[in-house]
Amino acid sequence: MSHFFTYAILTATVATALGLATPFLLAALGETIGQRSGVINLGVDGIMLLSAFATYYTALQTGNLFFAILVGMGVGVVMGVVTAFISVTLKAEQGISGIGIYLFGLGFSDLLFIKLVGTPLPISSLNPINIPLLDRIPAVGNMFFKQTILVYLAFLLVPVVTFMLNRTTFGMKIRASGENPAAADSVGVNVARIRWQAVLIGCTLAGLAGASLLLFDGIFQENLTQSEGFIAVALVYFGAWRPTGVMGGSVLYGLAIAVVLSWKSLGIIPLSASDLAATAPAVITVLALLTVARRFRQPAALGKPYERGG
């Protein structure tokens, strides 16, 4: 145990945790926006898989990581159009259509991977960016200010999304569409359009989440996400539909994974029990859902397609 509480390992664990938390955070922030507008998108995991593959393939072909990230986001936008069309325009049952999107993403990403790439090759990873001055703060610098651009971006998005939801007209309209679409409609808010926009933003962030996961791992494989997209949806509930809460949940999840990894490599927990320790985040999340369900209320119209006079 004493090995763990050393300066180097503690800072490295926290730094890794933030990197691990980034895909969760990006996807969960996107899902938060969508859910606040009343649309539950369970296809996040499939979208992340597709965009992760697109990022991987583009990076392999061009070697340009920023272009690859853009392509990953582009895939998110395309899937956003599909999701919004199904959930908002066709008013399908969102829980089930999301499973359809997930299965499609799972199958199609692996299909393309086997067909187009075959043998997996690693790609170069994003270089960490040191924030001048801040990176020299002892401990804190190593933990927080030597990260990749995507990590900074994800955490900067937390205040941005909070501001957008709470302080802008667009955010008001999103929340109104999620709480009481009929009332929003009666004062001239185009509920369908607002939901389309919210879903598109959400899926774009899911695409970015897939790209960030891929760049963190540096290689693609079948079912790369291992349900991370579903966890992101759970983190939205965990964070009670607030961006800061979602950030807390994502960091907690990242930390739990990083700690288990580091304890495993240090031999603090025997290899055989590391699988059991890895259940901790999921168990914590279920317990957190218990309290969230009692203390917070979800957007009133979540998952309910809106119909005039219906």
Next chain:
Amino acid sequence: MSRASSLVADTWKDRRRFLLSWFALPFSLVAALLLGAVMMLALGANPITGYNALIVGAFDGSYALGSTAVEAAPLLLVAVGICVAFRANVFNIGGEGQLAMGGLASSATALALPHLPSIALIPLVLLAGAAGGALWGAIPGAFKAYFNVNEILSTIMLNLVAVQVMNWLLAGPMVDKTQNSTYGLIPETRLLPKASWLPIIVPNTQLHLGVLIAVVVAVGVWVLLYRTSFGFRVQAVGLSRDASKYAGMPVKRTMTLAMTISGAMCGLGGALLVFGSISHRMVTDGSLTGFTGSDGFNGIVVALFGALNPLWSIISAFLFGGLIVGGDALQVATGVPADMVTALEGLVVVFVVSLEYMRRRSRATSLGPPGRSRGRPPQVAEPVPPLVAAGERSDP
């Protein structure tokens, strides 16, 4: 609108309703297959060769049919479980975890009782599988019923717990310690006692007793849902929680029980996966899919395609089992990876739910505009499968 024209409009609406209800499901499958053909063309494969190989691989000859039936059996059990949960308006997407827990519980039972004869051991392992799955279904069910925890999230989280428990058990307490391996032990159980193997019922095929059991269970669940007061309560709770409560039904207990049964079905499916497998061991590659082959999700597709009816699910499971078995033949014939089948299943789901909305809407409108009677009694629509709105719930 004149009376005549409204009658015409009415007939048209009725026809549309008819078309949607009877053709929506096959249409979804055909549309998905057509999109699949486009995918194959884009990947430089001949779709006719591909689908031909798929159909031959799945349905041509007794061996292929046997393999399809074997693939379909756990799918059917998951689908039947999904039917029960969905009918109660509880959305069980924890099939993967429930399959794994069922597989683990049944394997542990077989390993613990190696000397029992088949006649006692097989029912015991199947019951153990059902019990393992039931536990994994009861937890989210009770959380949903009593604490209003979203079951989609809790089932996903329990999937994540199940995969780690599975990896731990198969690499630790349940691992085959007699393996002759230089690179560390493979996470798998030792060969399960021969008395626990599901006997082959048609010689020269893989068709085992589990297929028969799955069909019998499906029929049994149909009886449970449509011919018993419990089934009536499940459907009532699914259609309106408030009305059921008002009618004095034990809403929370019914929801918990529905999820428990749903989990038990999946757990039984997990037992079939182990004892009907060719290796007769439980093996993990570190992921749930490695054991389940995504049956927990595929079962949702099967149930939807079977209109959430256990009897229709039998046909549906056979079809999708064929799709999965034929997928390998497709890969051999055209080089298009078998993952295409998973993508196709996703498309089927998307089409089914998209059309489902139109079906419901045409039902609603065909009752006629409000406030105007044409002498037709206001018919009570037969219970439309309560495809769950994920976020929809009554007050805690």
